[in-house]
Amino acid sequence: MPELPEVETISRGIKTHLENQTISNLKILNPKLRYLIPKNIKQDCLKSKILNVRRKAKYILIELDNQNIIVIHLGMTGRLLITTKNTQKKNLSTEEIFTHRLKHLNKHDHVIFQLENGTSLTYNDVRKFGMIDLIDKSQMESYKFFKNLGLEPLDKAFSFKAFEEIISKRNKSIKSTIMDANLIVGVGNIYANEALFKSRIHPERLASDLSKIEIKKLRKEIIKVLNAAIEAGGSTLKDYANEKGESGYFQFNFKVYGKNGQPCSKCKTTIERIKQNGRSSFFCPECQVLLT
C-alpha cells in the first residue's frame, strides 16, 4: 500500500505535468472502485483548469479553478500514469490523441483525464480499493475522510508542543500512538519502526512514559525518515511520468524493518520481531530498552 512518502512523490511527480493545464475530456471506464466514482465528475471537471496538485494525508488533491477538488486515494494498488504527447502525435488534435489513447488501454485502466496540451492522466488499479471523488473547496474541513485526520508530520503544525500534547496523554504503546491516523497521519509501519529505532525507543513503551528529550528526538526522527523516503522516491519519479510505470515502492535503506534475525547496525545485537496490534514491530533489544 502506498504510504505517505510514496503518495508525496507521486503527487509531486504528476504536479509538473498537470498544473495550469485544462481538462478537455474525461473517460470513466469503470466507476466501481472502493466507492462509486460520482456521476457528475465529468461535467464538473470539463473545461476547468488545474490550479494545484498536492497531498493531504495519503490523498492526492487536484484543485480546479471552478472550486472543485478531485480527491484520489490509491488504495492498495492504485497508480497514476502520465502519458505525454509524443513526437509521432504532434500533428494530431487533442481529441484525436484522446481517441488514440482510448484505443490503447492497459488492463485495469479505470479513468482517463485528457488535458488540452495532449497529456493524459490515467488511474489504473488492479485491486480497485482506491477512490476518486469530487468535492467543493468549501467541504474540505467537513469532508468525511478529512475531518478526523490528525497532524501532518511534515507541516509546521507538527511542532514539539503539538506532538508532546498528543504523546503525553496516551496510555497506549508509543508505536500504536504514532501510527494512529486520528493523531498523526501517514506514519506507516515501516516509518514507525525506523523512527523508533533511531530514537532508541522500544515500540512497546507507553507513550505517556516518554521523557521530553525522547519526544523531541522521536519527532525529529519521524520527520527525517519521511523526508529521506521522499528523497529516495525522487529517483522513481520517472515511473509516474511514463505510461508503463511499474512500481510505486522504492528502495529504502531500512535499519530494522524486516531485519529480524540480523545484527543491529549499531551494536550487532540480533534484531527482534514482535506483533503489536496485528502489525510486525522490529527493534534492537539493546538499543531500544523496554524498561528505563
Ligand SMILES: [Zn+2]
Ligand atoms: Zn542495537
